[in-house]
Amino acid sequence: MPTTTRKRKAEVLTNITDVFAEPQRKVSKVHPQVPKDSIPREEAALPATPQTLTEGMDSDDDFNSVASSVDLGEDMSSSVDFGAGESDVDVDDDYQDDGAFDTTAKDLTPQRKHFEVDFKVYSPQDIQSQQDTQVAEVSNLLEQPTEATAILLRYTRWNKERLIEQYMDDQERMLEKAGLGQEINQNPPRLEVRNNFTCDICCEDGPGLETFAMNCEHRFCTDCYRHYLTQKIKDEGEAARIKCPGDGCGKIIDSKSLDLLVPDDLTDRYHQVLMRTYVDDKESLKWCPAPNCVYAVECGVKRKDLNRVVPTVHCDCKHAFCFGCSLPDHQPTPCVLVKRWVKKCEDDSETANWISANTKECPKCQSTIEKNGGCNHMTCRKCKNEFCWMCMGLWSEHGTSWYNCNRFEERSGTDARDAQAKSRQSLERYLHYYNRYANHEQSARLDKDIFHKTEKKMTLLQSSSGMSWIEVQFMEQASQALQQCRQTLKWTYAFAYYLARNNMTEIFEENQKDLEMAVENLSEMFEKPTDQLAGLKVEMLDKSSYCRQRRVILLDDTAKNLRDGNWQFNVELS
């Protein structure tokens, strides 16, 4: 990808702006991207107030000054982005924002959708330059060369504040701990030939043997040094904290030395691993979990916030995932409930289905009984209760009607069936939600299949009806809307399973019903014969946009109430 930084929420926002027009765009700009240095921002999920905005940025002076003078919501690097995609919109907004900053900020803040969180997607190049900037900054402050600073930063897992504090506290100790020895050698690392040298690893001692050592003076031949590094980088996936190969030496190999020694064919891998540790070390950064995706996403939502927000982020590779747990987007259900639900489904679903289909409970002791043959005269093995399998009534009331039950209502039978119903209720309740959950999952797959089939037909349609390629794209849009809405719907059922009834639930169920209806209506259209599809374009686009709209309404309502703690769940969230 040529650009360095992409706009967040590009995908969703365009959808929403279709429906909600103007203000939305500005909102996306008023809220800052999570600042580069990712100072912890409390409750990042909530609409940021101007105050948190300043707090977040003020330790990063460069960023602050540039960002605020150019464009409040964008960071430096994204100004490079102008000229591509949505740039004209950005520029327009800038003029307006510049004119009346105060009012716009105040007016627009509350209008951000509650289910959206601030995030930012970084390419590998962005991550590299981020590291470089931070190293340069700290390097100035500590008056250490950049190589040493990089090691120090990696050692403290990129926690700048902690590094500076510890460094100021006891410089010698900090350097020692990070493997930098007492004094930092200003001499650049180099290969040397020494007389009478025997390599301690391979025992080679020939003349002219090239050797290398850091200033800890553990000297080995370059071949062995390289071999050692290759193994660490390639097999053990280490990069940031490789120690000197010397026996018992804890000195960490700096990147200048590595550049000198790492074989060319491994440099890429080495930088990849280095980058990986950078992202892994920072709580505010996560790799996009999509296969082969190289982007990382930054988001300020903390682990402790996850009970009040479901931070779905959208990677530039189009994959939407939860920043909290890295699973595919599962709004509106909070991570904890998702984990519980998935586990429950794995454990229970098959068993529960079978129990539901093949067993009944003993009307007296509620033991689950499978009738695997024989007559209707049941004797519970546990409590010795004798009852009729058909009507669940006491066998003693059956008189002589052996082997078949043709009686209609007898008291003991109704009571027993009531009790049975109650004990089944929790199981049925689970199955109710599970079946709908599973159904949407499956339907989403089927919708996709149908879409792919239709897509082929559309290509034909293109040639037969004389429509241009761009004109048949509405199918794709509709299909995407469908997928997205089904994904959301699916999770509303897991959400609903754990939801305790209060006066809020009704609104939720209404929203759920409306979205479901909208989705089914749209889904139906895909099954229409291909020759009719061209004529349905407008209707299909309308229905897609209605679906999206219903989804936004549902998500916004659930997210807002989650944030405010209005939902009651029948399990503990933590």
Place this chain on the structure above:
Amino acid sequence: MAGNKRLLKELAECQQNPPPGCKIALENDEDILIWNVTMAAPSDSVYAGGNFKILIKLPKEYPFKPPQLNFKTKVYHPNVTNDENGSMCLGMLRADEWKPPNKIADVLKLVRTVLASPQPDDAVEQGIAEQYKNNRKEFDKIAKDWVNKYAK
């Protein structure tokens, strides 16, 4: 490769001047990667009088990867697994702690030290470790029994 010269040198050194209590031979002369060691337990230890067979397998990547070490003689010891592998858990043999300049002779010295003074806090056999800590008398008795039974 780099390993070969080093290995020949190590083997020669070990045979000429073996680490204390150790006799070293190759399992078969063709294969320099499998070493047979017979280790006499230190005379001041509970295992005194015992001769333990230890098999050392060297990976192809040696010395960049650590050797593997197994007790072939059963030994009642908190740090040696009581199974057919007889693995001993040594810090220096872990991939992330092993350094290429480390030598087999160093490993054997360490093995002998650990043999003489068990480290119950890094045990692989929890039960034996508990006993070592809480009921030394019983531990010593069983350890000696095993020496008489298996290591003579």
